[in-house]
Amino acid sequence: xxxxxxxxxxxxxxxxxHAFAQEAKTIGVSIPAADxxxxxxVVYHAERVAEMIRAEHPGSTVIVKTSPDAASxxxxxxxxxxxxxxxxxxxxxxxxxxxxxxREIKDAGTFVTIVDRAPSQNDSSVxxxxxxxxxxxxxxxxxxxxxxxxxxAQVVVIRGMPIPIDEERQAGFxxxxxxxxxxxxxxxxxxxxxxxxxxxxxxxxxxFDKIDVIWCQDDDMAVGVxxxxxxxxxxxxxxxxxxxxxxxxxxxxxxxxxxxxVDVLYPPAMVGTAMELTAAAVFNNVPVHGTYVLDATxxxxxxxxxYYFPDSPF
Numbered sequence: 001x002x003x004x005x006x007x008x009x010x011x012x013x014x015x016x017x018h019a020f021a022q023e024a025k026t027i028g029v030s031i032p033a034a035d036x037x038x039x040x041x042v043v044y045h046a047e048r049v050a051e052m053i054r055a056e057h058p059g060s061t062v063i064v065k066t067s068p069d070a071a072s073x074x075x076x077x078x079x080x081x082x083x084x085x086x087x088x089x090x091x092x093x094x095x096x097x098x099x100x101x102x103r104e105i106k107d108a109g110t111f112v113t114i115v116d117r118a119p120s121q122n123d124s125s126v127x128x129x130x131x132x133x134x135x136x137x138x139x140x141x142x143x144x145x146x147x148x149x150x151x152x153a154q155v156v157v158i159r160g161m162p163i164p165i166d167e168e169r170q171a172g173f174x175x176x177x178x179x180x181x182x183x184x185x186x187x188x189x190x191x192x193x194x195x196x197x198x199x200x201x202x203x204x205x206x207x208f209d210k211i212d213v214i215w216c217q218d219d220d221m222a223v224g225v226x227x228x229x230x231x232x233x234x235x236x237x238x239x240x241x242x243x244x245x246x247x248x249x250x251x252x253x254x255x256x257x258x259x260x261x262v263d264v265l266y267p268p269a270m271v272g273t274a275m276e277l278t279a280a281a282v283f284n285n286v287p288v289h290g291t292y293v294l295d296a297t298x299x300x301x302x303x304x305x306x307y308y309f310p311d312s313p314f
Contacts, residue, residue, distance in 0.1 A: 024059040025282050028080035030073055030090040031115075031271060033066040036193055037220040038244050041268030041314030042091060049272035053279050060283075062275075070097040077101045081108070087282045089275050091115040094163055102126050111282055115274045120164045129281070130291045131274035133266040135168035136175075137296035141264050142215050142241045143176025145298060149261075150212055150238060151180065156204045157187040158197050158216035158225065169217050169243075185211065190221045198224030205232045212238050219246035219263065226259060244268070245299060245307050246314050254304040265297040265307060268314060 029050065034040035043066060050062040063080060067073035070093050077098070080088065088105050092098045095117045103126050106112045113129040124130075146153055157173070160166040170187075177184075185208055190197035197216060204211065205228060214229075214237060216222050222242035229237055242249060243264035252260035273292075280286035299307055 024061070025057065025086040026061045026063070026083055027053065027087045027089065027275070027278065027282065028083060028085045029062065029064040029271075029275060030076050030080060030088065030092075031064070031066055032073075032091060032093045033068040035068060036218075037246050037314040038192070038218060038266075038268050041246075041312060042271050044313045045269045045272040046275065049275045053275065057279070057283055067093060070094040074098060074101045077105065081105050085110045087111040087113070087278045089113045089115060089271070089278050091271055091274075092117045094161075095119040096163075099123075099126060111278060113274050113278045115271050117163060117165055128289050129274070129277060131270055131277065131294075132165075132292075133270060133294045134296045135165045135266075136172035138217070138243050138264050138266055139169035139172030139174075140176045141172075141296050141298050142243065143173040143182075145241060145262055146213050146215065147177050147180045147182050151182070153182050153212040153238075154185055154208075154210060155182055155213045155215055156185050156208065156211055158190040158200050158214065158221055159187055160192045160217045160221075161189060166217065173215065190216060190218075190224070192218045192221060194220050194224035194227075196224070197221035198228045201225045201228035202232070205229070205234055210236050212236070214240045216240065216242050218242060219244040219249045222249060222260070229259070243296075244314075247308060247310055247312050250299060250304050250308045251310075253299055253301055254308060256301060261300075263299040263304075265295070265299055267294065270294055 029046050031042050031046055032039045034043045046064050050064050053062050065076040067076045073093050088110050096119050099119045112127040114127045116132050188200045190200045219242045225240055239259055239261050243266050245265040249263045277288045281288050
């Protein structure tokens, strides 16, 4: 694990700024379309860092392509491959269906960085670099907070999508509450979508007369959760724990909103970190191979201001 990822990336790109007659390179960036808040943040940071790399390495090309699903992303990868890529940075919509397409690009001699969502086997032969948030810790931090704050809580869980990072988050949560008095009443997938989470919450509220806490894996889903609670007029739910670090949820934490007392950080800016590290590798031969994991910080009223960026889209 590398704790000072941002510092390394800044140092590496600083070297690139002062390099003489650097060879032009082509970096492809394949990311999900902005179908909810977190991915909107991913698109924002990818475009922002792409501009930085172009400015630091004149003549080089950074192509950012967004895709709404795995099939579209596979087509996008084919389009990028014909550009003669020196590097690919990919945050897969769903990693397993894209393994072969990524492997083809890697086998062609391209430096490959996978962001956030690794294939279920997490085979290092398919990539040079893996940059991600700590999914296990995201669930564990949420579970630890609920266990400490509400030791006998009856909890419903809104999961993300049935892909590996969801499983990691769920495993972390289950580990945290293991042996405690916290009881999980039910778990359903909300697909990291506020409308789906709204419907799932409605189902939970109809099914259970008493719920103490709702844990959902994503701040966007928390918007739908809060709407469903308010619409139903339920007063038994003490609070909701979500994750990502969106500006809206962090503002609620800052303001002391009793329904959102904390949030767990999982920054969409990690795609920018991945791009900077990839640029350091292809322009300056900086040895950044391996796995880089970001912390899952518990955001509380005491530290929320440090993570609040009002101009961000997420």
